[in-house]
Amino acid sequence: MKDDIIYLVLLGLCIGFGNFYRKIQDPEQKKWIGTAAGLLVILSTSGFHTLHMLFCYLVCGLIIIFCNRKSCHMLSFAFMFGYLFLFRSVAYLCCEAPPGHSNMIQMVLTLKLVGLAFEVNTAYLKSKEIDRTKKDDSQDSLVEVLSDNEKALLKLDMLDILHYSFNYVGVLTGPYFTYKTFRDAIYLPFSTKADCYGATVEKLKVIPLYAGLFLLISYIWPLDYATSSEFYEERSFIYRLMYVWPTFFIFRMRIYTGILLSECVCTMAGLGAYPKGCENKCGHGPSKDFSSLISNPPEDNDYDFETVRNIDVINTEKCWTFREAMKYWNMCVQYWMAMYVYKRFPSKKYRTLATMAVSAIWHGVYAGYYFCICAAPFYLPVEDIYVKLFIKGATGTKLKILNVICWISKFFAFSYMGIAFLLLTIDKIWFYYGSVYHFPYIMWATLYIVGVLIAKSRKTKTN
Incomplete structure (x- = not known):
């Protein structure tokens, strides 16, 4: 319960901070303030264990920048997942176990750094393919070119990786977003045009319902009861079999509450705001070119935050099949x-x-x-x-x-x-x-x- 209170307080502070953060005009200032706030969140939850995150950033950053870009993604994957296993095993090595929230921070950092390495690898392979095509094709006008984001990926330095890794948006519990999404939020004007406040309030409206149901049902059907001797001795087979229904309902309400609060941190900060016409997809971002919209961004009712939407509660509950619900x-x-x-x-x-x-x-x-x-x-x-x-x-x-x-x-x-x-x-x-x-x-x-x-x-x- 103590961890849950800390979690809620920090997410609440991050949501409130977003109203100030998204209004910062200077990109460099915005990056440093976001990173400072993120490191403050990590220090407040992890203390000495913050060194784990800094060490991972340092090693994985060096792998991405200096290792062969044909294989940097696999090296990053092996290192980060290997370290994640070690991070969770320190308690068995006679060391102090990291706090629960540190585990979540390390999980998100793992996705970010490994994902960044894959983005760099993809940009590198594309650049090599473009070079090969230029040599084979005299019609340069038909040759594909690298986007600004792909060029930025090939010129990454340790500061770029630092800002992406530790920006306060999503640092605690996600959602995962690509380096491209992060960079767009810093340099593009969409976050100042979208109705960030309205999108946040819309999500906050339903959170008291999920949180209230979580508290009520967990009080009536506590999880610990399922492992007690009374549960096996005094309850019928049907009761024991059906006990999974309330326990999973409790789990869903808790997850819905946490994920929606995490999404609110993104929406209030303006991260993930793109014009609706770009056909934005969860995690990926725009699936259509939006370069023509940068100089003339649309009005605030023409945006969505689909890029950082981490859960679809309505469809999860009402869809018919297991396979569909997983999506x-x-x-x-x-x-x-x-x-x-x-x-x-x-x-x-x-x-x-x-x-x-x-x-x-x-x-x-x-x-x-x-x-x-x-x-x-x-x-x-x-x-x-x-x-x-x-x-x-x-x-x-x-x-x-x-x-x-x-x-x-x-x-x-x-x-x-x-x-x-x-x-x-x-x-x-x-x-x-x-x-x-x-x-x-x-x-x-x-x-x-x-x-x-x-x-x-x-x-x-x-x-």
């Missing part, structure tokens, strides 16, 4: 995982499992993260096969009923996997899963086998 959850981190793990993994067959494994490693060293996140690839084929067999092509009342069944199955799967994420340690997870006799996993395996048999039977009849 609306922690979207900026998912963008990072998709761009730098999924799309770059050499084996198409195992890229989903590899992405889930990296996600689990990023979340922490506890077994619960692996139980939860790495279980998803095994549930998805079950859902996919029944969607294909029964929902695809269904219409009318039948479709509505099947969608509701799929929705219940989706949240039950999330809830059952999610309780492992909350219980963390193997002994607690095994106690709970043992109390329900691992019934969901047995049920999903059986459903998959039955689904495969039905699919084969239909195929045989068709032939």
